[in-house]
Amino acid sequence: MRRHYIVAAGLVAALLLTMPFAREATGRTEALLPAYAAATGVLEIMTAALLFALYNVQRSRALLILAAGYLFSALMVPVWALSFPGVFTALGIDFGAQTTAAVAALRRLGFPLFVLGYAFASGTSAAGRFTGVAVFKTVLLVSAGAALAVGFILTHQDRLPAFMRDERHINDIWLLVSYTGMALYVAGIAVLLVRRRSPLDIWVSLVLFSLVIELMLISFLGGGIRLSIGWWAGRLYGLTAASIVLAVLLFETTGVYARLSATIAAERRARQNRLTAMEALSASIAHEINQPLASMITNADAALRWLARSEPRLDRVEDALHRIVADGHRSNKVVAGIRTMFMKGAQERAEVDLNALVREAVTIAGTEARFEGIAIELELADALPPIIGNAVQLHQVLCNLIENGIDAIKSAHDRQRLLVIRTGFGAYGELHARVADSGTGIAPGMAERLFDPFVSTKPGGMGMGLMFCRSVIEAHGGRIWATANQPRGAVFHFSLPAAILPRDTAEQEP
Amino acid sequence: MNEPSAVFVVDDDPSILASLESLLSSEGHKVLTFESGTAFLAARRPDLPACLVLDVRLRGSSGLEFQRELVRSGIHLPVVFITGHGDVPMSVSAMKAGAIEFLLKPYRDQDLLDAVHNGIERDRARRAEARQMAELRERYAAMTPREREILPLVASGLMNKQIAVNLQLSEVTVKVHRAQIMQKLQARSLVDLVRFADRLAADHARDHTRA
Numbered sequence: 001m002r003r004h005y006i007v008a009a010g011l012v013a014a015l016l017l018t019m020p021f022a023r024e025a026t027g028r029t030e031a032l033l034p035a036y037a038a039a040t041g042v043l044e045i046m047t048a049a050l051l052f053a054l055y056n057v058q059r060s061r062a063l064l065i066l067a068a069g070y071l072f073s074a075l076m077v078p079v080w081a082l083s084f085p086g087v088f089t090a091l092g093i094d095f096g097a098q099t100t101a102a103v104a105a106l107r108r109l110g111f112p113l114f115v116l117g118y119a120f121a122s123g124t125s126a127a128g129r130f131t132g133v134a135v136f137k138t139v140l141l142v143s144a145g146a147a148l149a150v151g152f153i154l155t156h157q158d159r160l161p162a163f164m165r166d167e168r169h170i171n172d173i174w175l176l177v178s179y180t181g182m183a184l185y186v187a188g189i190a191v192l193l194v195r196r197r198s199p200l201d202i203w204v205s206l207v208l209f210s211l212v213i214e215l216m217l218i219s220f221l222g223g224g225i226r227l228s229i230g231w232w233a234g235r236l237y238g239l240t241a242a243s244i245v246l247a248v249l250l251f252e253t254t255g256v257y258a259r260l261s262a263t264i265a266a267e268r269r270a271r272q273n274r275l276t277a278m279e280a281l282s283a284s285i286a287h288e289i290n291q292p293l294a295s296m297i298t299n300a301d302a303a304l305r306w307l308a309r310s311e312p313r314l315d316r317v318e319d320a321l322h323r324i325v326a327d328g329h330r331s332n333k334v335v336a337g338i339r340t341m342f343m344k345g346a347q348e349r350a351e352v353d354l355n356a357l358v359r360e361a362v363t364i365a366g367t368e369a370r371f372e373g374i375a376i377e378l379e380l381a382d383a384l385p386p387i388i389g390n391a392v393q394l395h396q397v398l399c400n401l402i403e404n405g406i407d408a409i410k411s412a413h414d415r416q417r418l419l420v421i422r423t424g425f426g427a428y429g430e431l432h433a434r435v436a437d438s439g440t441g442i443a444p445g446m447a448e449r450l451f452d453p454f455v456s457t458k459p460g461g462m463g464m465g466l467m468f469c470r471s472v473i474e475a476h477g478g479r480i481w482a483t484a485n486q487p488r489g490a491v492f493h494f495s496l497p498a499a500i501l502p503r504d505t506a507e508q509e510p
Numbered sequence: 511m512n513e514p515s516a517v518f519v520v521d522d523d524p525s526i527l528a529s530l531e532s533l534l535s536s537e538g539h540k541v542l543t544f545e546s547g548t549a550f551l552a553a554r555r556p557d558l559p560a561c562l563v564l565d566v567r568l569r570g571s572s573g574l575e576f577q578r579e580l581v582r583s584g585i586h587l588p589v590v591f592i593t594g595h596g597d598v599p600m601s602v603s604a605m606k607a608g609a610i611e612f613l614l615k616p617y618r619d620q621d622l623l624d625a626v627h628n629g630i631e632r633d634r635a636r637r638a639e640a641r642q643m644a645e646l647r648e649r650y651a652a653m654t655p656r657e658r659e660i661l662p663l664v665a666s667g668l669m670n671k672q673i674a675v676n677l678q679l680s681e682v683t684v685k686v687h688r689a690q691i692m693q694k695l696q697a698r699s700l701v702d703l704v705r706f707a708d709r710l711a712a713d714h715a716r717d718h719t720r721a
Contacts, residue, residue, distance in 0.1 A: 287567075290594045291523055294615035298529035301619035305536035311535075320532050329524055 011213045014237050015221075022221035022230025025168075029227050031088045036235055037081035040131065043242050044074035048163040050249050052138075056131045057256065064134060065210050066204065068142045069114025073145040075106035087168045088380050095154065101163035101170070105177040108215070112184035119191040170224035178219035183299055184187045184275045199252065203245050210241030233469035241469050244424040258384040266479025288334045292327035299323045320400060335467065337396070351499060352394060354423055354431055364404060375404075381424040385498040387431055393472045394496075398466040401435040409492060420508045429477070430495045438489040469494070515630045516540045517544035518587070520550050520576070521565040526615075530563060530622075547576035550582075553563045559637055561629030563622070566593035566600065571586060574600065577607050580623055587699070592617060597672050643713060650710055660687050664700075665707035 049069035073296045080103045082088055083095035103178075153160065163174045185208045190203040214234040222230025303320035306313045362376055368374050387394075414440045426432040442450065453471040473480040478496040485491045517539045519530045527543045534541045540558070544550040562580075566573040569628060577589055595602070601612040609623035610632065653661070662675045672689065676680040684695045698704040 213590075287594045290615055292525065294594070294617070295523070295525040295529045298526070298533050298619065299618040302529060302532035305533065305619070309536070316532060316536065320529070323525060323528055323532075330525070353577050 003248070004206055007206055007241060008209055011237055011241060014233070015160045015217065018217060018230060018233040019221055022217060022233070023223045023225060023230065024229045025225050026229060026232065026405070028086075029232065030084065032494050033084055033087050034081055034233075036239065039239055039247055039355070040235075040242070041077035043073050043239070043246055044077065047246050047249060048074060048096040048140045048244070050253055052135045053190060055135065055252055057260065064138055065114055065121050066118040067120065067135075068138050069111050071142045071148055072138065073112060075109055075143065076103055076110070076150075077151050079103050080107065084275070096157045097164050097167070098160040098162060099153055099157065101174065102160045103150065104155070104245065105163065106175075108177060108181045108211075109184065112181065112208065112211070113408075114207060115188045115425045116184065119195060119201070121190060150498060155354045166249055168226040168434055174224055175219065175345055178215055178224075181215055181384050182212065185209075185215070200249075203248055207242065207245050210238050210245075213241075214238035285334070285338060289331055292331040292334075296324050296327045299327070309394050337465075348390055350391065351399070352389050352391045352396075353386055354384055354394075354496070355380045356432060357391065357395055357398055358421055358423060358433065359412055361402055364399060368403075369406055369419065372406060372417070374406055375421055377418065377420045379420065379421075379422040383487060384425075389496065391470075391478045394476070397469045397472050397494070398433075398435075400469050401494075404465065405435050405437035405439065406488075410438045410439075412438070412440040412488075422446070427493045430497050432493065432495045434491050434493045436485045436489065437489040438485065440490075441484060441488055442482055442490045443479050450482055451480065468496045513634070514540065514558050514593075515634070516542060516556050517563060517630070518550060518555065518560060519543045519563045520545075520547055520568065521563075521592075522546060522568050523565070532623070533619055534563075534626065539626065547579070551579075554573040559630050559634035560587060561626050561633060562589045563626065564585040564589050564591055565589055566604070567717070574604055574607070577604065577609065581607060586633075588632045589623070590624055590629055592622070642678075643709065646695070646706055646710060647713070652694050653691065657687055660684065661691055661703075661707055662711070664688060664691065665704045674704045684709050 048067045048070035050355065050438045051063055052068060054344065055063040055067060080100055082093055083099040083103060085097070085100065101502045114456065161173050162171050163177070165171050188208045189212075192208070194203045196202060214237060217230040217234030217237070218224070222228045222234065225231060297322040303324075306316040306320070358378065366376060402419065402421070409417050418438045420436045422431070423431065423433045424438070451466045461483045465488060470480050473494045476496050478494055480492070482493040483493065517534050519527060519534070519541060521527045521530065522543065522545055523609050529545050531541045540556070542553070542555065544553065550562075564573045564577065565645055568576060572657075573591060573593075578589065580589075586608075588609045589604070589607075591601070591604050592613045592615055594615045594639065595672075601609075605639065610629050611621075613621060613625065620660070659677065660673060663676065668676070670681050670684045673679075674684045677684070691697075691704060695703060695706050697706055
């Protein structure tokens with residue numbers, strides 16, 4: 001954001017600096033005009049091309065309109081320069097006294113209209129699949145329109161309004177163009193800043209602002225005197241602002257493309273990972289269900305055999321039945337876990353309060369913790385922004401991490417029995433949660449593999465819990481990792497992107 | 511169970527461990543359970559004919575690795591593998607390393623009990639064989655160098671006269687040695703003697719390759 005203000009402030013400072021000299025005439029500076037015109041034309045054509053390219057990627061009709069505006073403006077430049085009195089006299093060109101001003105008026109009023117079109121059309125994405133055709137049509141349409149307008153001006157010289165008193169001085173009627181232009185610029189800036197859907201909106205409003213400064217210098221402070229210091233200064237400032245905007249646009253476009261290709265690569269990788277993870281997961285689930293099943297069958301067989309003995313051992317039968325019940329509960333837990341993972345609506349997202357999730361998970365796990373004499377401490381940051389996510393899955397992640405922590409503390413008998421759960425912000429403003437236990441800690445070399453399927457450090461553990469946690473957190477655009485706790489134990493961290501406020505959600509649509 | 515025996519179970523899943531303990535002891539087996547291979551190795555185990563029931567998937571090292579470790583450390587227990595996800599290469603490699611059975615979870619109880627029974631019988635036979643071999647070695651140790659020289663010649667079917675010529679002894683001396691050999695090895699017939707000689711030769715060969 002700051003960059004916009006710097007450019008805007010620079011423009012204002014330049015305006016103030018130029019103000020005292022604005023009306024002073026310069027010598028025969030017409031010679032510089034072709035250079036200025038060429039620079040402006042190239043700049044605008046490049047901007048238009050860039051916007052067309054952006055449209056190809058993002059398919060937002062607004063971009064197409066803005067690109068058309070730049071193209072239109074660029075097409076007017078050569079006509080304006082060619083018709084400028086005293087510049088191309090050597091070529092024997094004379095378009096009459098009013099042509100230049102008429103072209104300038106057309107360009108000055110036309111461009112903000114396109115920008116307004118852009119500001120209002122924004123958000124509607126083009127339906128057609130053939131963006132190339134749309135671009136082609138737009139270019140054709142704008143060129144034809146420009147040609148028609150120029151043709152009209154050239155053929156109706158005598159009926160053009162008398163903008164110019166002589167070669168260098170304007171008539172009052174030009175002020176009509178200036179006021180209308182001013183009004184259009186300000187309106188455009190207002191609409192863009194109010195709707196502000198993307199960084200591009202702000203840069204375009206900056207372009208309009210530079211045009212305001214330019215027009216102020218040319219028409220008012222410079223007294224409308226052509227080739228005065230104010231007149232030239234206005235144009236040069238406008239040119240500078242336009243180049244800065246083009247540079248920013250270039251920068252952001254390459255950024256968009258870089259992000260795009262990175263996303264595609266990441267997508268491919270993720271798909272590959274998902275495939276292998278799915279294979280591992282299905283094997284893992286099969287095992288996880290098979291294990292209590294095998295145990296149940298063996299227990300039942302054993303019970304039958306204890307009953308069939310000549311002196312039935314009912315105590316052993318009872319033990320076996322108890323184990324069957326426990327195994328049944330265990331397999332039910334597995335099934336419940338799978339259901340949370342694949343449940344219909346696993347993709348459903350809503351605003352979720354991380355602190356509320358933590359409290360809820362702690363309530364559930366709290367009973368076991370109290371039973372085991374483990375204290376759970378909460379250090380929850382105030383005023384955390386919401387996250388966009390699936391509450392059921394994230395709840396399961398927290399439950400898994402808390403259960404793991406409790407298990408780790410349980411297996412480390414004689415130590416301080418404390419589980420600390422903390423929420424807060426990460427280095428980049430993302431939300432960060434950590435579950436720190438005073439348990440046995442992580443064996444060296446295990447930290448990397450902990451989240452892989454089948455990797456477990458618990459007796460009878462399948463290594464599914466942390467893998468589930470990782471897939472959920474990564475599906476939410478976050479990261480999960482483990483570190484060592486001081487003086488002992490382990491810390492499991494995860495970070496999740498904070499929900500972006502709705503106003504800025506149109507990131508992908510500049 | 512006419513003679514005492516034991517079953518060792520190694521599985522990192524406590525509930526499987528408990529169920530196997532119950533099933534095997536319902537059939538009168540003496541069962542010892544271990545949650546890991548290391549626990550098994552560290553424990554003092556009864557010196558009885560025994561069988562080892564082993565889960566393929568163990569924490570730390572796999573059951574297959576543990577089986578190889580047992581072979582390396584000279585523990586010759588018959589192994590019955592149980593697994594949730596056995597594939598052919600895995601079972602082949604287990605059988606090659608000396609497993610007697612490879613059972614898929616959930617297995618039929620009779621299959622497991624049969625496999626364990628076979629394992630124990632096999633271990634019993636191996637132990638008996640080892641005991642006999644030890645006795646035989648003791649008897650052999652009591653023989654004089656001359657007698658040890660004559661034994662393979664007798665076993666190869668040479669007559670006393672031929673042996674006497676070979677070793678440049680008198681036939682009577684050979685006869686006396688031969689009687690001594692028969693007596694020291696407690697061989698009742700020539701056939702017994704030949705068998706003992708063969709086993710001793712094989713044992714020597716094994717000692718040689720091991721060294």
